[in-house]
Amino acid sequence: MNSSGPPSFFDTIVVGNGALGSSLAVELAERGARVALVGRAHRPYAASTAAGAMLGCFGEVTTSLLGNEYGRTKFSLDLAAKDIWPEWLERISTDDSDGRDILTAKGTTVLLNTVGTGAIDSDNFEAIRSALEANGEPHENVDPDDVEWLDPDPNSRPLRALHIPGEHAVDSGRLLHRLTAVAQRLEVSLVDAQATKVLNDGGQAQGVELEDGRVLHAPKVVLASGVGSQELVDSVDGLGECIPRLVSGYGVSALVTTDDGTQPESVIRTPNRAFACGLHVVPRSMARVYVGATNIINPRPMADPVMRDLLFLLECSHRQIRRNLWSSSVVDVKVGNRPVSLDGFPLLGETPLTGLWMMTGTYRDGLFLSPLLARDFADRLNGTAAGLDLEAFAPERAPLTGVSREETVRTTVEHMLATGYEHHWHVPTDWQEYLAADLKPIYTDWADRIDPDFTPPPELVASSRLHPQMVEWMRTYYANCRARFGPPEKPAPTVGDRVAGAEESLAEARTWTPRQDALTLAAHTLGGTVEELDLDAPMPPEHEERFASLVAKRAERVPLEYLIGRTELFGLPLAIQEGVFVPRVHSEAMVHDALARVEEGAPRVVDLCTGSGAIALAVAKLRAGATVTGVDISDKALECALRNRDDLRDRVPGEVDFVRGDAADPLLLAELDGTVDLVTANPPYVPHSLRMPPEWAVHQPSEALYAGWDGLDLIRSAVRSAARLLRKGGVLAVEHYDVVVDEVVEIVQQAGFGSVTSHPDHEGFPRYVTARRSDA
Numbered sequence: 001m002n003s004s005g006p007p008s009f010f011d012t013i014v015v016g017n018g019a020l021g022s023s024l025a026v027e028l029a030e031r032g033a034r035v036a037l038v039g040r041a042h043r044p045y046a047a048s049t050a051a052g053a054m055l056g057c058f059g060e061v062t063t064s065l066l067g068n069e070y071g072r073t074k075f076s077l078d079l080a081a082k083d084i085w086p087e088w089l090e091r092i093s094t095d096d097s098d099g100r101d102i103l104t105a106k107g108t109t110v111l112l113n114t115v116g117t118g119a120i121d122s123d124n125f126e127a128i129r130s131a132l133e134a135n136g137e138p139h140e141n142v143d144p145d146d147v148e149w150l151d152p153d154p155n156s157r158p159l160r161a162l163h164i165p166g167e168h169a170v171d172s173g174r175l176l177h178r179l180t181a182v183a184q185r186l187e188v189s190l191v192d193a194q195a196t197k198v199l200n201d202g203g204q205a206q207g208v209e210l211e212d213g214r215v216l217h218a219p220k221v222v223l224a225s226g227v228g229s230q231e232l233v234d235s236v237d238g239l240g241e242c243i244p245r246l247v248s249g250y251g252v253s254a255l256v257t258t259d260d261g262t263q264p265e266s267v268i269r270t271p272n273r274a275f276a277c278g279l280h281v282v283p284r285s286m287a288r289v290y291v292g293a294t295n296i297i298n299p300r301p302m303a304d305p306v307m308r309d310l311l312f313l314l315e316c317s318h319r320q321i322r323r324n325l326w327s328s329s330v331v332d333v334k335v336g337n338r339p340v341s342l343d344g345f346p347l348l349g350e351t352p353l354t355g356l357w358m359m360t361g362t363y364r365d366g367l368f369l370s371p372l373l374a375r376d377f378a379d380r381l382n383g384t385a386a387g388l389d390l391e392a393f394a395p396e397r398a399p400l401t402g403v404s405r406e407e408t409v410r411t412t413v414e415h416m417l418a419t420g421y422e423h424h425w426h427v428p429t430d431w432q433e434y435l436a437a438d439l440k441p442i443y444t445d446w447a448d449r450i451d452p453d454f455t456p457p458p459e460l461v462a463s464s465r466l467h468p469q470m471v472e473w474m475r476t477y478y479a480n481c482r483a484r485f486g487p488p489e490k491p492a493p494t495v496g497d498r499v500a501g502a503e504e505s506l507a508e509a510r511t512w513t514p515r516q517d518a519l520t521l522a523a524h525t526l527g528g529t530v531e532e533l534d535l536d537a538p539m540p541p542e543h544e545e546r547f548a549s550l551v552a553k554r555a556e557r558v559p560l561e562y563l564i565g566r567t568e569l570f571g572l573p574l575a576i577q578e579g580v581f582v583p584r585v586h587s588e589a590m591v592h593d594a595l596a597r598v599e600e601g602a603p604r605v606v607d608l609c610t611g612s613g614a615i616a617l618a619v620a621k622l623r624a625g626a627t628v629t630g631v632d633i634s635d636k637a638l639e640c641a642l643r644n645r646d647d648l649r650d651r652v653p654g655e656v657d658f659v660r661g662d663a664a665d666p667l668l669l670a671e672l673d674g675t676v677d678l679v680t681a682n683p684p685y686v687p688h689s690l691r692m693p694p695e696w697a698v699h700q701p702s703e704a705l706y707a708g709w710d711g712l713d714l715i716r717s718a719v720r721s722a723a724r725l726l727r728k729g730g731v732l733a734v735e736h737y738d739v740v741v742d743e744v745v746e747i748v749q750q751a752g753f754g755s756v757t758s759h760p761d762h763e764g765f766p767r768y769v770t771a772r773r774s775d776a
Helices: 019-030 069-082 085-091 118-134 172-185 226-234 307-320 323-327 366-381 405-422 431-450 458-464 468-485 495-508 514-526 541-555 560-564 586-596 614-622 635-647 713-725 738-750
Strands: 012-015 035-038 103-105 108-113 140-142 158-164 168-170 189-191 195-201 204-210 215-217 220-223 246-257 267-269 280-285 288-292 296-298 329-341 347-350 356-360 566-569 572-575 604-608 627-632 655-660 676-681 726-735 753-760 766-773
Touching: 012 019, 012 204, 012 226, 019 035, 019 172, 019 356, 019 366, 069 366, 103 280, 108 118, 118 158, 118 405, 168 172, 172 189, 195 215, 195 226, 204 220, 220 226, 220 366, 226 246, 226 329, 226 356, 246 307, 288 307, 296 458, 307 323, 347 366, 356 366, 405 431, 405 458, 405 495, 431 458, 431 468, 431 495, 458 468, 495 514, 495 541, 514 541, 514 560, 541 560, 560 566, 566 614, 572 614, 572 635, 586 614, 586 676, 586 726, 586 753, 586 766, 604 614, 604 713, 614 627, 614 635, 614 655, 614 676, 627 635, 635 655, 676 713, 713 726, 713 738, 726 738, 738 753, 738 766
Parallel strands: 012 035, 012 220, 035 189, 108 267, 220 356, 604 627, 604 676, 627 655, 676 726
Antiparallel strands: 103 168, 108 158, 140 158, 195 204, 204 215, 246 288, 246 296, 246 329, 267 280, 280 288, 347 356, 566 572, 726 766, 753 766
């Protein structure tokens, strides 16, 4: 680099010779500016030199990114950057190249494998796919078995994959070399030194002082040196009070020569996970691949790899991507330091010191954004109207959050657990929910101890527990912002926030469908349907306590139907209440089959053990001329059945009545003996010895569930009563426990029935028997 005797006066000084700073220097020089580019030639601590240099924004999409207004703003920058790269590569090309010679990959393949957690990997994979569709970006779903070069350990096999043909990668070393060559050609003064101080005269930047005492003068100084920019901010008294401090996202990557001399054609990667940028393998040259990358937040940059991180990275690569990487050669290990601001978002714009600009803090995608930001900053520095809206990322600002503390803590817990899964930890299966439940109050307490109002991003919540210095910086920054801007307006929890919290609680309680239950309870609380829910709308305060109470009860495994007071069967909305058996969808097929065996007309029907009246009302709905009598021994059940009959008069044309009675009573409905066309029965049929989930065993009435040691007591009684009530040729339909189908068939046959047929339910299990009263 031509650092000997540089001129000392420039139009602009760019501090930082990574991808961002070098691109800006080239852009300014092309517009005729006198530019100094300051930075050590070997770029110590830089993120660019260790980067995988993937030219894509969709592969980096996460639910957290799209669920945060500032994340969406940052994503809009990524979308704008992706279209610039072809032209940019050509602009920085040599005379005999169009710039594409530094591309190393054709497209990106994203894997969803079995290593991560559903709450992160599956959701982020879906977020990537949805973002591709929403923005019209070409992509295709591919069978993982068809992804060339992919050969993971069977324990890490991929479940799904999608290919993004427009997201490539470049060789970061060659890109930086190319930028340096172009800068030299444009007569940028390359200063092989470290800037240690910003010169300030009366609130106006005047240049920088170098570590050897030399001074470079310019009315405009741009700090694009990543984490190193912090030292220069600190050199101006009071400047950084309300600028979120930069810390390091230290990462390790490796260059590997493959044992078999091959490399993939495209980038192969996972979604972002465990506070990192996902595992990715990038082709670099013949028989060589780049493997990246870890991400650990540290107060200051690191120069050397930590053994733990290198071992973890290499272990992941051969287990998750290609097994024979195990026997390949590691030819180089890179360490980079991504610039991470205390609120996790970029620092882009002019500082309170006139003429001093910051172009850093982009965390994981500074290289990708470099041509876009270089063009925009060149416009701003030249006084031209800029095309990007960077107002949110102005360096001096109150912390950007965009999500609630509760959501931040939830994300922190999810990613901490995901780290364990990717390390292949072995814990008892039922400990996982306990660990999550224990971590949540720990991180909530920690966030409260950092500051009562401001909340750092998840990765800083986690890492700050290990770094007291980082906590001190946060508290100082937050106190300064509170004094300058006032306390933050805490974002009102949205319906989506509350649903996510409820889903987490219900998952910990091991309910079967936590997400759907949470949505259903939210819709019930707000007085609408699940389809009508606006997850981005604030949850009205007057509804929060009610919703929380319902979720707490569902977490105690109270049936969802009891909590919302209704269920649906046969398309009929049915009221349901505690103390009444909750009808299930299994009964629908039985009713349809039974009616198909009854002649058209106006049948006389008896429904034994009617409960809420669901089957009786369904028969009357499906056969308009039917006369139906529902029988139950429970006063609560009859009360519920009568209410349903009255509520559904306009939808159930048949005549329905409900009476109190015992299906085992030999005189039950004696006046109907031999006249009934159809008897339906969903009697209690659970064996006393059977272990049931709490939704049944604890919360539903035992007399509606259990029927003796073998579960057949009430079936025997109901079949005997049906044999008495039915006319010759009349039809019986009785529901039963699947494993006793042979016993039920025998009971029905011995009671004098013929045409006895067993039927499966909608899940394929034997669930009910139909039969005809013998003519004999």
